[in-house]
Amino acid sequence: MNTPTAVVTGAAGGLGQATARQLLAAGFHVVAVTRDELSARTTLRALAAHAQVPAQAPVQAGRVHALHADLMDRAAIRALAVGLRDTVAQVDVLVNNAGAAFSHYAETADGMERTHALNHLAPFHLTHLLLADGLLAPDARIINISSDLVTRGRIEVDAPDVTGVSWRDRFSQIAVYGTAKLTGVLATTALATRLPTGIHIYSANPGVVRTAFNSKSGGLLKAASLASGLFAQTPEKAAGLPVRLAAAPTPMTPNGGFFTRKAAATPPEPARDAELAARVYEDTARVLGLVPLPAR
Template sequence: MVTHPTITPSDRIRSLGDRRAASGLESRAALRTAAKTLRPDCKVRGKTVVITGANTGIGFQAARQLAAAGATIVLACRHPGRMADAARAIRSEHAGATIDEVTIDLGSLRSVEAAANIITDRHPHVDALINNAGMTGGPGWQTLDGVESCFGINHLGHFALTGLLLDRLLAAPEARIVSVSSTAHRFARLDLQDWPHPRIDGIYRTYAASKLANLLFAHHLHRRITAAGVSLRSIACQPGWVATKLLSSRPRDVRHRASGAALRAIGAFIAQPPEAGARALLLAAAADVLSGTYLGPTRWWRTRGPIGPERPSDGARDIDAARQLWDLSVELSGINFALLAEPAG
């Protein structure tokens, strides 16, 4: 079982921005400088970074670049074979890389708990948790816990993993929790009755709803961190339009094939490679970014370009909805984040 340390006054932050919601970055110039490259001597050297879905796409690219910068990387992936291939690929490029491999199925809360226990046993602290893994699912798909697959894997599994690793995050100075959302959240309908058993029809709409849930979680987590005064940061990001398998697969349901074909056609013109898409994750994990910030590409309708602060949709900033989603997630997962106070009001 995971044990929780006592929070003492020395654990509390008294620096600028600790008692208010972040409106942006401490320095946009610093962000632009950090965006150019992650050098081997950057601040992640010697730190432990857990990345879900790190065997492919932007998760793999983030793991690869952070390992090159000297971080200890914990790959947390569902498929052990593909995870091992990813670890070998990183080690072949960077012989001195420190890579750990932990199997996790975010669609099973039992698997999430087992993975969290392994990480806790192996690592005394976690400096960054990048909640990256995601899927689009299909009509009627459910997790092993009986909730809609996008909601269960993209949000609920990460909610539980974050709560179970909270003590290891608190054991690290200025640790951060990175929630990977998507610009698709802007197309989601904010209706709490759509979670965890949505009435909405369409695999892309359920995906968008799960990405909205990622942002509601990240921002409410930031509010709880601020209320507790602990040295954590909750940072959200979106990678832009990336040429990965996530939204490029052909839906099995004929009703969604036309929209899938349209997405692939658009992506052929504007999608960026995973190396570029990983930039938002890297900055969220390593740059001097305030808790509560949302990062994403700043050009081409937020699909590509330099990374900067972004304003989420109005629905993603709905405090009441975030609190209700949090309560629902606690009820479904059994993880209550007891170390973080509920914000007043």
């Protein structure tokens, strides 16, 4: 029996690295994706030590590999897809964990608001590139990390902004982050109806996690982290959710569902609008220059 392979983005620390460690313990090969070469090498050493294999090569060590890409850059995402194709035979689990909540408005080189680019557009783009390459296994599982702050998201039903540029003159860190995550939940719901039979996709909300995410974000999120720190989970505990979704002997249901620490949950009301989900999916594919998958 072949050992399954899991790809985890944002694996340099926190939830991403905890998820990678637990997937290694569950018997997966792991490809850790970080932002730059230095963090990839550091992460490789940490995961290789955890897996008790020698880190002799710069980007791989037995069951552990490390690649790097700036996921706010479309060209880098395309290069990452090529790197994955050159590194593994197939991807059985894709955990789209990388994310950030920026404290002020700025656009990427591709002209997208940064929070939307990293939290929504990047996982959508990478997932579709792996699908197009045939790299996802026939029974692959895709896990998009969500957030409690989806409840703070605001989307115009008739004209959803999937790029975030409409926030240029009214930027609010928490609202923009919540909106990017809500947009991702909608796209996940729609993609579940378009994936080849056998592939499952989930939105996973691990809740508040005790990492450097909020403090690094600055702004209101940094202040909020001081108040919520006592109630936050450790990354190891929070990683239980994506690992369960990845490793359950039978795929958890519903496909396209919104999962919290305990089980499948009801997503915020806007995320239950099938027509809006389809519109967000189609618009996202269009702005990324991708061919939308047809609904089954």
